[in-house]
Amino acid sequence: MKKRILYITIGILVCLLIGFLSSIATQSSVNDWYTTLNKPSFTPPNELFAPVWTALYIMMGISAGIVWSKGYHHIWVKTALYHFVFQLLFNALWSIVFFGLKNPLLGLVVILVLLTLIMLTIKWFRIISRPAAYLLVPYVLWVGFAAVLNYRIWALNP
Numbered sequence: 001m002k003k004r005i006l007y008i009t010i011g012i013l014v015c016l017l018i019g020f021l022s023s024i025a026t027q028s029s030v031n032d033w034y035t036t037l038n039k040p041s042f043t044p045p046n047e048l049f050a051p052v053w054t055a056l057y058i059m060m061g062i063s064a065g066i067v068w069s070k071g072y073h074h075i076w077v078k079t080a081l082y083h084f085v086f087q088l089l090f091n092a093l094w095s096i097v098f099f100g101l102k103n104p105l106l107g108l109v110v111i112l113v114l115l116t117l118i119m120l121t122i123k124w125f126r127i128i129s130r131p132a133a134y135l136l137v138p139y140v141l142w143v144g145f146a147a148v149l150n151y152r153i154w155a156l157n158p
Helices: 004-028 047-066 075-100 102-127 130-134 138-158
Strands: none
Touching: 004 047, 004 075, 047 075, 047 102, 047 130, 047 138, 075 102, 075 138, 102 130, 102 138
16 A cells, blocks of 8 residues: 555656646746747637646546556556656646647647547556546546647647
């Protein structure tokens, strides 16, 4: 049990760190470039993003910690965690591309890859732990919503 708590704690800290580093690219553009864009009517207020992402990163970390605690020596656990790491890198990459590079089209490509990677991660996590997989469902739903939002922003700002 102590090992599981340790892995969950490490998972949460890693996810929050990636989120914090991604927010650096985001913050530089949110208050200037992003405000100038035409956005769809369903765009949430900016104040909503930080608490939602914080909750999602915590759930992602718990999920990864649960899977990790099943034994990293097992090939399925390794495979699942590799998928998790790749999706986490694409998560950070999206912020860099969309906000840092101010490129909604390339951001759309990245977020579609991210969605695919999250779905694969859920598939692998489900093999190891259904609760771990279920913890990622709000994340895939939010990223799906973000992909639609990204698409509409790109379409509205030729």
